[in-house]
Amino acid sequence: MEYLEHIGQIAYTVVAPLVVLAGAGYLLGRRVEAAADVLAKTLLYLLIPVFVFRNILDSDLAGAEYGRIIAFSAAALAVFYVLAQVASRVRGQDRPLRGAFTNSVILYNSANFGIPVMALAFSFGEEQQTYAVAVQIIVAACQGTAAYTVGALLAAAGSGGVGRAARQVLRLPFIYALAAALAMKTAGLDADVLRRVPLLWKPLSIISEAYVAMALLTLGSQMARVRLAHVPLDLVMSAGLRLLIGPLVGLGLVAVLGLEGLLAQILVIGISGPSAVAGAVVAIEFRNRPDFAARAVMLSTLAAGVTVPTVIFAVQRLF
Numbered sequence: 001m002e003y004l005e006h007i008g009q010i011a012y013t014v015v016a017p018l019v020v021l022a023g024a025g026y027l028l029g030r031r032v033e034a035a036a037d038v039l040a041k042t043l044l045y046l047l048i049p050v051f052v053f054r055n056i057l058d059s060d061l062a063g064a065e066y067g068r069i070i071a072f073s074a075a076a077l078a079v080f081y082v083l084a085q086v087a088s089r090v091r092g093q094d095r096p097l098r099g100a101f102t103n104s105v106i107l108y109n110s111a112n113f114g115i116p117v118m119a120l121a122f123s124f125g126e127e128q129q130t131y132a133v134a135v136q137i138i139v140a141a142c143q144g145t146a147a148y149t150v151g152a153l154l155a156a157a158g159s160g161g162v163g164r165a166a167r168q169v170l171r172l173p174f175i176y177a178l179a180a181a182l183a184m185k186t187a188g189l190d191a192d193v194l195r196r197v198p199l200l201w202k203p204l205s206i207i208s209e210a211y212v213a214m215a216l217l218t219l220g221s222q223m224a225r226v227r228l229a230h231v232p233l234d235l236v237m238s239a240g241l242r243l244l245i246g247p248l249v250g251l252g253l254v255a256v257l258g259l260e261g262l263l264a265q266i267l268v269i270g271i272s273g274p275s276a277v278a279g280a281v282v283a284i285e286f287r288n289r290p291d292f293a294a295r296a297v298m299l300s301t302l303a304a305g306v307t308v309p310t311v312i313f314a315v316q317r318l319f
Contacts, residue, residue, distance in 0.1 A: 010312070014116045015305040021213055022298065025220020036225060039218040040284040043211075044148070048278075049177035051111075051211040052144050054204045055137045056181040058191040068259060069135060072267050073142035075253050077150065080106040083245065087237055097234065099154040100279070100289035104238040104296035107147050107276035108246065111140040112212035113301065114270045121269060121312045128262060135266045141178070147278035148174040155288040215277040222280055222294040231299065234292070238275065239300045243307040247272040247315075265319045272311040274300035 029035045084105035088098040108114075118132040152172060184190070194201045250268035254260070259267065275297045283293035 010117065010120060010309045011305040013120060014113065015301065018113065018216055018301060021216035022220035022223065022301075025217035025222075026224050027220075028217065029221030029224030032221075036218065036221040036284055036290075039214060039221055040281050043214055043218055043281050044285055045173055047207060047211045047214050048144065048148065049173045050204055050207040052141055052174060053177040053181045054191070054208040056141055056178070057185060057189075057194065059134055059137055065135070065263070066138060068257065068263065069138045069267070070142060072253055072257060072259065073139060073146070075257070076249060076271055077106055077146050079249050079253070080241070080246075081150075083241055083249075087241065091234060091237070093234065095157075096289050097292060099157060100283055100292045100296070101234060101238055102154055103147075103151045103279040103282065104275040104293060104300070105241045107143060107151050107279045108242060108271060108273040109276045109297075109301070110136060110143040110270055110273060112215055112277065113304070114140060114273050117269065117273070117308060117312075118266060121316075122262075122266075131262065132266050135263065136270055139267070139270050143276065144174065144278065145178060147276060147282065148172050151279060152282045152286065155282040155286040215281070218284070219277045219280050219294060219297055222284055222290055223298060226291040226294055231295075235295055235299055238296045239303055242275055242300050243272065243303055247307075247311045251318075261319055265315050268315050269308070269312055272304075272308055274304040274308075 025035075025039070081102065084102040085098075087105075088101050093101060114136050115133055118136045119129055122128045122132040191201075194204070247268060250271035253271075254264040254267060277297055280290060280293040280297050282288070283290040
């Protein structure tokens with residue numbers, strides 16, 4: 001009974017609001033033909049850089065924990081990339097589909113899905129909840145880096161040459177926002193310093209808080225362009241690798257890296273999340289099978305309402 005209540009609570013408080021926001025984006029996309037393109041560019045060139053910049057400056061994790069989280073995230077990216085490439089070649093996918101398929105596997109929704117999940121999963125203690133959310137923000141920053149570098153490169157390469165893809169990726173402001181935040185953090189200029197300058201901090205906070213809603217509206221507006229009459233095998237494979245193999249990869253990595261306790265729980269739960277909205281955003285920007293990318297996000301998000309609570313239930317009893 002406790003398990004079923006847990007599933008219902010997470011599905012209602014986390015998954016359902018995401019579906020409602022995506023639904024609003026769907027209605028917008030049905031009425032405004034250019035909505036998906038405009039929203040995607042707003043995310044790429046304003047909201048995402050500000051979101052990452054603000055949250056890195058606001059994080060108060062120790063340096064050693066940064067290293068562990070980054071090592072886990074980098075290892076996960078490599079493992080999922082290999083798995084996705086193998087699955088793609090077995091299926092005989094063409095180059096554009098391979099890029100979108102790979103992104104749907106290597107990029108998981110660590111921000112607008114993962115952060116609320118952590119807040120709920122560790123709501124039994126304020127200290128544990130604060131720590132879990134802080135860790136997940138760093139995971140989200142790592143995934144954001146992957147999405148708008150590796151993910152953007154894969155998407156751009158799927159619709160053109162690698163050289164052109166690299167030039168397009170270097171134009172994304174996310175990279176420079178990340179570098180600026182890390183440089184400021186290293187120099188001791190963290191969020192507390194910027195809070196003394198409301199003229200800067202308040203706009204950063206307002207824009208950052210709009211990220212989740214805008215990301216889901218973008219996903220929904222793209223869904224208005226695609227048909228959902230059937231679910232092809234490639235989508236099923238994407239969701240399976242993301243939601244079923246993902247937690248197993250997470251368990252293997254925490255064992256190899258020697259991670260345990262609360263940090264191990266957070267990382268395994270986080271890696272079990274659905275495909276990232278960022279995959280659909282870069283697919284729209286680089287015109288790399290945005291139909292597949294949007295459906296992969298929606299299918300995995302809906303299925304995560306069952307798989308993620310199961311992972312939470314299991315992991316909190318393993319560590």
